[in-house]
Amino acid sequence: MRTIAFINQKGGTGKSTLSACLAVAAKDAGERVFLIDMDPQKSLTKWGHRREEKDLPVETVSPGKLPSVLAALARGPVTLVIIDTPATDTPAAEAAMAGADLCVIPARPTIFDIWSSESTRGKLKTLGKDYAFVLTQCSAMPESARVRDGAAALEAMGGLLQPFICSRVDYQEAAREGMGVTEIEPYGKAADEIRQLWTSVKRRLSRLKHVEKSKKAA
């Protein structure tokens, strides 16, 4: 079982949107997915309630309970846990960072998001956690200098997952329906982005496995 957490001290970067859409894409790619909502705003839990299919369990978990919930899930059939976290510097975000194998930091291509990502990254570095950025809500127009600069800044901070996620109505419509973008418009551009993002995340997770194996062997 692998655990990823969407983290960023800033709100509105797309943590809940990506948690939901990535969960659906990963499930369709064959993973047994379990979602954990640690945000008191409960966006993901509400999304789960709207979802007619009961194929993606969503559970609210308090910071103190997270280690035991993850340990119990690891003994069962679940292969992927996705944790959605609140925006601010909270015990929930800290517990998620500690429990995750990989922390994904969504950031919009704006300087305020880049600055907040820097401080999130600082925390993750201190914890010795693997992390990667994903650029979100980019303009669907050809890449602007702002997007290129944002991408370069995140790349320099330790790795940017591909592709860039654009700002698209599909993300908002899918959330409203309790669906993923790959369900609402399977051949749409947003669906393509999310499937590619899952491929990148999966590659990153398998790289972690190799690192762990070589550490054990040493």
Ligand SMILES: Nc1ncnc2c1ncn2[C@@H]1O[C@H](COP(=O)(O)OP(=O)(O)O)[C@@H](O)[C@H]1O
């Ligand atoms: N790629 C996207 N395209 C269009 N709207 C988006 C996208 N990602 C997020 N949003 C919208 O931006 C807002 C904030 O996203 P959300 O996932 O709730 O962020 P967070 O969980 O980080 O606070 C929501 O209204 C959501 O629908």
Ligand SMILES: [Mg+2]
């Ligand atoms: Mg959220």
